[in-house]
Amino acid sequence: MLQVTGLAAVRGDRRLFAGLDFLLQRGELLYVRGPNGSGKTTLLRMLCGLVAPEAGEIRWQGEAIRGRCERYLQQLFYLGHLGALKDELTAIENLRISASLSGREVSEAQALQALHGMELRACEDLPVKVLSQGQKRRVALVRLLLSDAALWILDEPFTALDQLAIDRLQAVMAEHLMRGGIVVLTTHQEVAITAAVMQVTLGIRRA
Amino acid sequence: MFAVFRCLFIRDLLLAVRRLADVLTTLFFFVIVVSLFPLGVGPEAETLRTIAPGVVWVAALLASMLALGHLFDSDFRDGTLEQMLLTPQPLSLLVLGKVMAHWVVTGLPLVLVAPLLGLQFDMAPSALPILVVSLLLGTPAISLIGAVGAALTLGVRGGSVLVSLLVLPLYIPVLIFGAGAVEAGISGLGAGAHLSLLGAILVLALCFAPVAAATALRISLE
Amino acid sequence: MVFGMAFAGINWFKYASPASFYPLAGRMVPWFAALAVVLALAGLYIGLFVAPTDYKQGEAYRIMFIHVPAAWMSMFIYIVMAIYAALGLIFNTRLSAMMASALAPTGALFTFLALWTGALWGKPMWGAWWVWDARLTTELILLFLYIGFMSLEAAIDDPRRASRASALVAIVGVVNVPIIYFSVQWWNTLHQGASISFSSAPSMAATMLTAMLVMSLSLWMYTIAVVLMRVRCIILERERHSDWVAELMMEAR
Numbered sequence: 001m002l003q004v005t006g007l008a009a010v011r012g013d014r015r016l017f018a019g020l021d022f023l024l025q026r027g028e029l030l031y032v033r034g035p036n037g038s039g040k041t042t043l044l045r046m047l048c049g050l051v052a053p054e055a056g057e058i059r060w061q062g063e064a065i066r067g068r069c070e071r072y073l074q075q076l077f078y079l080g081h082l083g084a085l086k087d088e089l090t091a092i093e094n095l096r097i098s099a100s101l102s103g104r105e106v107s108e109a110q111a112l113q114a115l116h117g118m119e120l121r122a123c124e125d126l127p128v129k130v131l132s133q134g135q136k137r138r139v140a141l142v143r144l145l146l147s148d149a150a151l152w153i154l155d156e157p158f159t160a161l162d163q164l165a166i167d168r169l170q171a172v173m174a175e176h177l178m179r180g181g182i183v184v185l186t187t188h189q190e191v192a193i194t195a196a197v198m199q200v201t202l203g204i205r206r207a
Numbered sequence: 208m209f210a211v212f213r214c215l216f217i218r219d220l221l222l223a224v225r226r227l228a229d230v231l232t233t234l235f236f237f238v239i240v241v242s243l244f245p246l247g248v249g250p251e252a253e254t255l256r257t258i259a260p261g262v263v264w265v266a267a268l269l270a271s272m273l274a275l276g277h278l279f280d281s282d283f284r285d286g287t288l289e290q291m292l293l294t295p296q297p298l299s300l301l302v303l304g305k306v307m308a309h310w311v312v313t314g315l316p317l318v319l320v321a322p323l324l325g326l327q328f329d330m331a332p333s334a335l336p337i338l339v340v341s342l343l344l345g346t347p348a349i350s351l352i353g354a355v356g357a358a359l360t361l362g363v364r365g366g367s368v369l370v371s372l373l374v375l376p377l378y379i380p381v382l383i384f385g386a387g388a389v390e391a392g393i394s395g396l397g398a399g400a401h402l403s404l405l406g407a408i409l410v411l412a413l414c415f416a417p418v419a420a421a422t423a424l425r426i427s428l429e
Numbered sequence: 430m431v432f433g434m435a436f437a438g439i440n441w442f443k444y445a446s447p448a449s450f451y452p453l454a455g456r457m458v459p460w461f462a463a464l465a466v467v468l469a470l471a472g473l474y475i476g477l478f479v480a481p482t483d484y485k486q487g488e489a490y491r492i493m494f495i496h497v498p499a500a501w502m503s504m505f506i507y508i509v510m511a512i513y514a515a516l517g518l519i520f521n522t523r524l525s526a527m528m529a530s531a532l533a534p535t536g537a538l539f540t541f542l543a544l545w546t547g548a549l550w551g552k553p554m555w556g557a558w559w560v561w562d563a564r565l566t567t568e569l570i571l572l573f574l575y576i577g578f579m580s581l582e583a584a585i586d587d588p589r590r591a592s593r594a595s596a597l598v599a600i601v602g603v604v605n606v607p608i609i610y611f612s613v614q615w616w617n618t619l620h621q622g623a624s625i626s627f628s629s630a631p632s633m634a635a636t637m638l639t640a641m642l643v644m645s646l647s648l649w650m651y652t653i654a655v656v657l658m659r660v661r662c663i664i665l666e667r668e669r670h671s672d673w674v675a676e677l678m679m680e681a682r
Contacts, residue, residue, distance in 0.1 A: 012587055013670050048293055051429050052521075070295040078293055082286025088225040089218075098287075100214040101301075102294050127225075355601060359594045363584050373577045373598060376570045377605050380612035387619065408608075419601055426593045 001025045002047070002151065002182060007056035009042050016042055017202050020056065024198065026150075026180040029173070031199045033186070038203030040186040041081070044155050047184060048078045060151075074103075077149035079157055083140040087129035091115060091139045094128060098143055106146055114142045118168065133160045141169060152176065152183045211296045212304045219308030222281075229277050233313045234320060237270035241324045252329050259328035260338065260389035266324075267317050267342060268378050271349045274313035275357040275374070276367050278305065279424070283361050292428055299417035302424070306354045306417070307347075314346035330393075337392035337402075344405040345385040351409075351416035352377050358423035381408055447524050447664045448673045454657040461654035468647030472498075476640035489553040493637075496546035498645040499539045500564070503571060504606075506536035506652060510578075511603035514596035526592035527667065529599060530582060531660035535652050537575035543568050563617040567610045574602040588667060 001024060008018040016039030024030055032040050045051045047058060049065050049072070058065050060072045085094045092111045099106035115124050118138045123131055128139065137160045144152065152173075158166050170192055173183055223230055244262045248254055282288035282305075291301050321342050322335045330338070356374035360366040388401035444450045476494035510532040517526035547565050548558045559565070578595050585591035668674050 010589075015670070050289065050292060073293055073295045076293065078290070080286055080289060082284075082289070084286035084290045086218075086222060086281075086285065086287060088222050093221075097214060097218050098290065101211060101291065101296070103211065103296065355597075359581065359597060360584075363581075365584055369577075369580055369584055372573065372580055376573045376577070376609065377601070379570060380605075380608050383612045383616045387616065391619075404612075419597065423594070423597055426590060426597065429587075429590055429593075 001061065002184075003059040003062075004047075005057050005059075007043075007046065007058065008054040009039050009046065009051075010054045011039065011042055018055070020200070022198065022200060024182050024184070026182060027177050029177055029183040029185060029197050031185055031187075031197055032202065033199060034202035040202055041155055043200075043202065044078070044153050044184060044186065045080075047153055048076060049073070075150040076153065077144055077147045077151070078153045078155075079140060079144060080155050081159075083136050084143070085128045085136060085139060088127055090125050090127055091120065091131070091142075092124050094139065095143055095146060099146055102147065104146075104148070110146070111142075114145055115139070117145070118142050119164065134162060134165070137161055138165055141165070141172075145172065150181050152181060152185075154183065154185050154187075156187055157185070158187050158189050208296065208300060211294075212300050215301055215304035216308045219305055220311065223308070223312040229274075230312050230316070233270050233274040234316045236273060237266050237317050238320065238324065240266040240269060241327070245328075255328045256330060259325060259330045260334070260386045260393070262328070263321055263324055263338065264342075264345075264382055264386040264389075267321070267346060268349060268375070268382060270317060271314060271346060272353060272371055272374060272378075273367070274309070275350075275353045275370055277313075278309050278354060278357045279361055280357075283428075288424070289428060292425065298421035298424065302354060302358075302420045303413075303417045306350050306420075309354075310347050310350040314350055318342045318346060330389075334389055334393045337398045338389050340402060341385040341388040341398070341405060344402065344409050345381045348381050348405070348409045348412040349378055351412040351420075352381075354420040355416055355423055358420045358427060361424070361427040381405065384408070445522060445524055447527065447668050448671070450524055451661055451664050454661050458654050458657050461650045461657070465647050465650035465654055468643055468650060472640055472643035472647050475636060475643060480636040480640050481634055489550065492546050492550045494640050494644050496543055496550055497641050498648050499546060500543040500568060501645055502648045502652060503536055503540040503543055503568065505649075506532055506539065507571060507574070507599075507606070508603060510536060511599045514599035518593055518596040518600070523667070524664075526596060527660050527663045528656070529596060530592065531656045531663055532652075533575055533579050533582075534659070535655055537572060537579065539648065539652075540568055540572040540575060544572065561617065563610070563614040566613050566617070567606075570609055570613070571606070574606070578602070 003023045005021050007020040009016040020043070022030065032043060034040050042051060046053050049058075049069075052066070060069065060075075063069060063072070065072045084098070085091075086097075089097070092108060092115070095111040095114070096106050096108070112124060115121070118141060120135060120138055120142070123135065128136060131139070137157075141157070144154075157169060161169065166189070173185075177183060241262055244258065245255055248258065279288060282291070292298060294301070318339060321338055325335050325338050353370070353374050356370045356377075359373065360369050363369060384401045384405045388398040388405065391401055392398040444453055472494065476491055480491070480494075482488060510529050513525045513529040513532065516522060517529060544565065547568070551560050551565075552558050578598050581598055582591045582595040585594055665674060665677075
């Protein structure tokens, strides 16, 4: 479970948010809302441990994540704005290498099957730079599917996806939550998940 | 852990092979800079022979330094660097893998071409092996030290000029012992002491530079 | 700087916050400035009038009374700067990072001064405006290290990343300075046979040493005064969104 207490963030000179508290149990989804520039991406990156908070603490299974907790990182998957795909490598190469770097083995057959599952056929052997934006996002999502992380932190994962892919992703998220995973999500679209959904809205000034 | 190092090393080599232009420009820069000196100084054989070790070494430093722009930039821009910070593997190991691949692609060619340039300057043939060994020890150290500078200036405007300002003072000991080794060899004093010191610097760089570069990467990606 | 004051019973950690350090620094500045002036006058008097004429170098050697203290201070300041930088990086204290940034320009100034006075000394002494002696060359490299620190900090927009990145540069620099010095020494002895060296300068008469020490102390006091003034500016700039600064601006109207 993910617990956040008294979290505060400062970016440059701006105070983005302060006094943020929430607790996420297994099977729960956190939907982070707010206008552009309200600190959604900063919050997500803080949850990954990339940015140190100005104040407050983040705990995973009761243990503070500060100081690069390896156990936490093993169970974490972060999908940021950038797709984290190398343009000169093919989709299959990208998937296998990124799995290796996380310490897992993914065979070519597994990668191929996962790509087909996302409706990506006949482009597995092409360098990623020739794929369309939507196709690149789908490859990034396949990376997500091939990981066995318990905690998913997704920053605008529906960007550039067509309706079919959006539905697929929502189904995948629902499945993950049913299996006891946790999802933290920001998006400008309405999320159709029936599991326990918590909302945090940033960018509101408390009176 | 070694598997991850090897995976990243091979990945970077693969990427370099698919973007060969980046690799070759470093080598051509090296050759061009070395060729500028006779044009500036005059073609007298005696002068050229005297300045040869220093010239080849300074050109190698500058070429290596220019190549630093390719080390982290592309990974930074497409988000793979961020993902590397999120793996459970020690970041310094990943940095070491990247820097070693970078050296194979940018530093090693310099080492191999240097004897030809030495001949262009009419260097004594006995000095050429010493030149090669000194560069073989020195260029990895330069790549390692340079990695710290490259990591600090990620995404900063004017980054490449800034890297040179940060990193060239730190290269000075490598330059002194590297060029000194060749000169000592030529003058018959024996290059042993210089080469041992170069080796010592390389060992220190191997131990500390990846850690410093990893810290710098975390600072840059905050 | 705070270490030099051995007052007991005052809670020094209170002053680790920029808000409380700001007024304290303001009160300390005039004292250190006065000390600097007094010591400078004393040092210059001893150096220019009391110390004897050197039998080898005549009157020209007296520039040493500025050159040597400036060189000592340039190295001392770099070390203090690196210490503050390390403290700021490890403990995440904002004031340490501000002190490091405040120290850099003064350190660079002294390095620059040492180089120029070195040249002015070199001309009458050795007939050349610049000699590639080990210490002068290391001073030059130290100037590059200072400029690198300041350039990196200026080039990065995000203030937190800027101070952390330049802190790492300072730490890496301070670790490398001995290595650089040793290698330049080696290079120098191999090429010139150590005949020309600022360290083999006139054997010191006691008054000469006194003058140099007094001048060094004066430069140290000057450094403290100027750095405290500068850090006050930096504090105001970096903390400008906090309440106490807003109040201060109100009062100033």
